[in-house]
Amino acid sequence: MRHQVVIIGSGPAGLLLGALLHRAGIDTLILERQSRDYVLGRIRAGVLEQGTVDLLHKAGVGARLEREGLVHEGFALNFAGQSLRIDLEDLTGGRTVTVYGQTEVTRDLMDHRDASGAPTVYGAQDVTLHAFDTASPRVSYTRDGVSHDIACDYIAGCDGFHGVSRASVPAAAIEIFERVYPFGWLGVLADVPPCSHELIYAGHDRGFALCSMRSLMRSRYYIQCSVDERLESWSDDRFWDELRRRLDPVAAAHVVTGPSIEKSIAPLRSFVAEPLRFGRLFLAGDAAHIVPPTGAKGLNLAASDVHYLSEALIEAYTEKSAAGLNAYSARALARIWKVERFSWSMTTLLHRFESSSPFERRMQDAEFAYLQASRVARQSMAENYVGLPF
Ligand code: APR
Ligand code: PHB
Numbered sequence: 001m002r003h004q005v006v007i008i009g010s011g012p013a014g015l016l017l018g019a020l021l022h023r024a025g026i027d028t029l030i031l032e033r034q035s036r037d038y039v040l041g042r043i044r045a046g047v048l049e050q051g052t053v054d055l056l057h058k059a060g061v062g063a064r065l066e067r068e069g070l071v072h073e074g075f076a077l078n079f080a081g082q083s084l085r086i087d088l089e090d091l092t093g094g095r096t097v098t099v100y101g102q103t104e105v106t107r108d109l110m111d112h113r114d115a116s117g118a119p120t121v122y123g124a125q126d127v128t129l130h131a132f133d134t135a136s137p138r139v140s141y142t143r144d145g146v147s148h149d150i151a152c153d154y155i156a157g158c159d160g161f162h163g164v165s166r167a168s169v170p171a172a173a174i175e176i177f178e179r180v181y182p183f184g185w186l187g188v189l190a191d192v193p194p195c196s197h198e199l200i201y202a203g204h205d206r207g208f209a210l211c212s213m214r215s216l217m218r219s220r221y222y223i224q225c226s227v228d229e230r231l232e233s234w235s236d237d238r239f240w241d242e243l244r245r246r247l248d249p250v251a252a253a254h255v256v257t258g259p260s261i262e263k264s265i266a267p268l269r270s271f272v273a274e275p276l277r278f279g280r281l282f283l284a285g286d287a288a289h290i291v292p293p294t295g296a297k298g299l300n301l302a303a304s305d306v307h308y309l310s311e312a313l314i315e316a317y318t319e320k321s322a323a324g325l326n327a328y329s330a331r332a333l334a335r336i337w338k339v340e341r342f343s344w345s346m347t348t349l350l351h352r353f354e355s356s357s358p359f360e361r362r363m364q365d366a367e368f369a370y371l372q373a374s375r376v377a378r379q380s381m382a383e384n385y386v387g388l389p390f
Pocket of ligand 1: 008009010011012013014031032033034039044045102124127158159160161162163164165284285286287297298299300302
């Protein structure tokens with residue numbers, strides 16, 4: 001069997017790359033270890049930059065997003081009992097973000113791929129990359145006990161942080177930059193109306209809290225927790241009580257409680273691998289980098305990688321030019337590091353670090369005071385939040 005591009009992973013990165021390449025007449029095979037339902041069962045962030053929305057439209061999957069996505073013109077920062085609105089639209093000359101769950105993005109991309117007839121193998125086990133440092137790379141896998149071997153021109157490693165692609169690169173060829181934060185986020189999804197029409201990011205002595213939503217009837221809330229917290233020790237009632245303690249009184253009074261339909265703990269990490277290209281293997285999305293969720297950049301960063309990589313592959317096929325492929329790693333990393341900086345700085349501003357000194361606490365206070373006092377400071381935050389240009 002032969003395909004032009006083998007994409008490993010059917011998360012948003014792999015699916016979006018597949019859609020953009022398909023549209024350009026390039027034939028792709030997606031190999032996914034899990035089942036379709038398993039992939040769709042993962043709950044992740046839900047804020048899309050305009051650039052991500054535009055890319056989804058370009059890929060032909062913007063219709064439901066257009067109908068159901070909620071356009072947000074701003075968000076609130078709560079800090080030590082005070083509230084500050086970041087007016088995205090005013091501060092960025094009219095730009096906004098769209099609230100639409102990553103699960104829905106994934107579903108739309110899967111449906112679109114199925115309709116296009118492009119092949120996806122779910123339940124692909126033992127995916128192994130071969131000879132990607134030569135002109136004839138291959139990918140092998142087994143399914144239902146049968147082995148398969150696929151020849152291709154290029155391999156796209158879109159298989160997330162724990163995938164096989166990055167792990168296949170010799171350690172000496174890759175450099176890793178990492179920060180693991182000493183806390184996690186405990187998240188709850190519930191079918192209750194959101195406590196505010198805009199997102200609220202709250203920095204509090206008891207720890208960070210975030211009020212988000214999936215729709216006008218479904219809320220997503222998070223509170224900072226310790227990394228070794230046990231999910232079983234968080235009843236719904238305990239979660240709602242702790243959330244309300246960390247919000248300003250107005251928001252707290254508007255929290256509508258109800259049974260959780262999902263509850264999970266996620267660790268926080270910043271991570272970048274360099275470079276992103278190894279011969280005919282290209283890494284994109286979480287396979288290449290992780291950001292802490294503060295600022296909701298994970299999916300958006302995967303989308304910008306895919307933008308650069310899809311353009312480079314299309315150029316290679318249609319113009320017989322390797323310029324885009326040669327530039328991919330540097331172009332993508334230049335944007336990745338800026339987004340890493342933003343996610344790290346928002347995390348550092350709003351979380352409680354057990355280890356922080358009185359000096360570091362005053363630095364957090366001073367940064368919030370600067371945001372309150374300076375339009376330029378708010379503008380910088382807004383520019384990053386709506387998304388840096390590709
Ligand atoms: N073989 C095949 N598929 C694999 C393998 C493997 N060895 N390892 C992992 N995968 C699959 C996973 O099951 C998953 O479906 O690769 C997919 C990777 O998808 P994501 O983890 O969603 O990563 P990505 O597409 O880069 O999306 C980035 O999604 O993970 C979030 O926080 C992240 O929001 C960000 C966005
Ligand atoms: C979410 O809705 O899940 C969400 C929103 C904003 C973030 C992180 C997560 O910064």
